[in-house]
Amino acid sequence: MFKEFVEIFLLLQLFTGCSFQQSLPTDASYVVGVVEFRPELLNMDIAGRTAKHLKKYKKLLRSKDAKLTDIVVFPELTLNTLMDPVPVPDPSDSIIPCVPNSSELISQLSCLAIDTGKYIVINLSESFECDSLPVHDPRPCDPSVPHRYNTNVVFDRNGTVIARYRKTHLFREPGTSVTYQPEVVTFDTDFGVRFGVVTCFDLLFAEPTLELVKLGIRDFVFPAMWVSEPPFLTAVQIFESWAYGNDVNLIAAGTNYDPSGSTGTGVFNGRNGAVFSFITGESTRKIFPVRVPKLPSSPSTPLDNDSETVSGRFEGSSLEQVYMGKDFPERFTTVLIKPEQALKMFNRTVCNGDFCCQFHIEFETIYGRFVSHLYRLAAFDGVRTFQGYADAHVSFCAVITCLDESLASCGLPNHNSSGYLKFNRLSVSGDFIANGTLAMPNSLDNKFHSLDAKHYQFYSTVDYPNDRQRAVLTLSRTMANLQTFGIYAFNHRDFDYFIPDASPPQEDSTTTRPPNEDDDGSATAVKASAWILGLAALGIVRSTIL
Incomplete structure (x- = not known):
């Protein structure tokens, strides 16, 4: 039934002359929407909390700021929680989970990708069963208790699950599992860019992050809930540093939660530095449309001149309220x-x-x-x-x-x-x-x-x-x-x-x-x-x- 729905929806777009594809493989740039998002506190009903987050996600994706975007990246741990994890389809099955009027989270996200015609990168708490583990994984798994991954899932414009990455390096995440071996995950787009997928703390380690660089990946989607630590590891500081060092595009979407020191969103264009950089101590739920030069490029590479995207280093406020860690x-x-x-x-x-x-x-x-x-x-x-x-x-x-x-x-x-x-x-x-x-x-x-x-x-x-x-x-x-x-x-x-x-x-x-x-x-x-x-x-x- 959902397949028929998708086919009818896409045909309607074709006959009405609407096209969601903004950028082409031949273009010198593409447009990304990076989201800084403050989650609700955990003292409310969990199902209601997730529903409230999803409602705001939908609003952001349908906002005028998202109009030009080809792909939208949401931050880490800002949709559901360990208490309400959901299963995520295997991308190799090419599943379109969208079912109209379904209450299932994955289905609603798939329908949202279809409705907006965008690639969407979402971080989820994913549930899994012991019998889904690979046969070469020797670790014990108790089938009587719930198991979860910290997972990025990617939907294409048709609502298909095209990528799934389980975070390798966990930070303050009790109750979350990791895969037996690091996953090396990429996905291709219709605007000619192949993305690597990593999450937050992964940035500081070789696998899978530098493995993707060695494979020639030049663009990364990066949901994060970064805990800043001066003098070297505050959020957009190390994001820009890492992108420069590897000469890659890093698309970083940051959780906004000052008690844990979490804020920091941006787009970093390799050796050209930040296209857009944002860090703040204020409560924020916002999508930033950013035009990203495809690599290799130079600071003088001409880009389309539009007034509907943002660039520059946005001066944050109330940064003294942001908790920050400390080096040694x-x-x-x-x-x-x-x-x-x-x-x-x-x-x-x-x-x-x-x-x-x-x-x-x-x-x-x-x-x-x-x-x-x-x-x-x-x-x-x-x-x-x-x-x-x-x-x-x-x-x-x-x-x-x-x-x-x-x-x-x-x-x-x-x-x-x-x-x-x-x-x-x-x-x-x-x-x-x-x-x-x-x-x-x-x-x-x-x-x-x-x-x-x-x-x-x-x-x-x-x-x-x-x-x-x-x-x-x-x-x-x-x-x-x-x-x-x-x-x-x-x-x-x-x-x-x-x-x-x-x-x-x-x-x-x-x-x-x-x-x-x-x-x-x-x-x-x-x-x-x-x-x-x-x-x-x-x-x-x-x-x-x-």
Whole structure:
């Protein structure tokens, strides 16, 4: 019956001259709707809570902001819960679950995809039975208790379930299962883009995320309920950093829930940086239509000029209400920058064990402004934990913010920057393990966005025989109100991976800061490439005065 309904519906669209397909394979871009969504509290009736969320989902998909979108991505854990999981069809069966007037959640979502004519990416709590597990899975499974996955399900414009991905790396999700082996999931679209599918905490690990990169996937849909952690892992900061490091499009839809520190939505266009970035402490349920350049592209790639999509870094409000986690600064090797020091141009090497970072800095302080924070040069190489849920080997070289002279204050969010100190020149470099390591530029301003990709240069060169990569990050304009500026790397041991080519610039270029930027109006022209090439000497400078 539902098949006949779908066929009749599609024929009606054809004969009335309506077409939901906005973008074509030959177009230079496509339009995505990314949703930031605040869920209801868990103190209400569960069935009523899910129904209320679904009603709002439908409203967003039928809103004028969704009009141009080809694909809409909803965030993690904002529809149903562990208490009301639902089965999800196997995509290999090419099922269209839509049944008119059905109360089943999957059926309603399928009908919604048909009704709106869009690809829809939804995160669900999925129920499963023990007999559905693959025969090679040796783990015990008790059929008398319920079992659940954290699952992304993708519907095409016809309402067909075309992809299903079960989250691999769980974070604070008791009662949720993972598959025996990580799933590597992709889906194709009628506008010529193949997407990889991952969820939230997966971003920090090799499988399946970097496995998809190795397969040549350049576009990722990414439902998330991210818990921000300065100085390196706040939401849109690490999203942009990861997309840049892999030179891919990352379509991130964020849960909006400040008590858990969850907010952060955006579209990140590889080495071109953020097309759109949003983070806020205010309750938000909104769809943002964003035109996404297909990769490979350049910042100068012309896109369709329309007034119905959004772009830019949206300044959030009430960010001080957002709970944020904390790194382990007591394990860092750091050197304090004293704003009153006479020498404001210096080179310095900072080592954490055998891992060393080079810094080349020129700064000035602005008379009359109070000292709202301090900066430290920081280096680290080792294994860290993510609140006990997983461990990872990370390495970084960075300038970070501290609220006072104590190490304990480093990495705490700085909401009251006076902009008293500005960096006229700032370069950071280090030698990282090559194979298995994703080394990324990582930056954060006082609005909790990354710096515009035009405002820095990043490159890495790989010495394959010695399994080393030299990474250099250079600020290309005067900048105040920095919270973080550096190179952050995940080393995935026993995973064969090399960072996509990011070669050093081949010729000199001059980058001049336009007026009226957020650097207090001090214009500075920087010979960016010459400045970078001069850093070679820093690799052998072991110490200088600070």
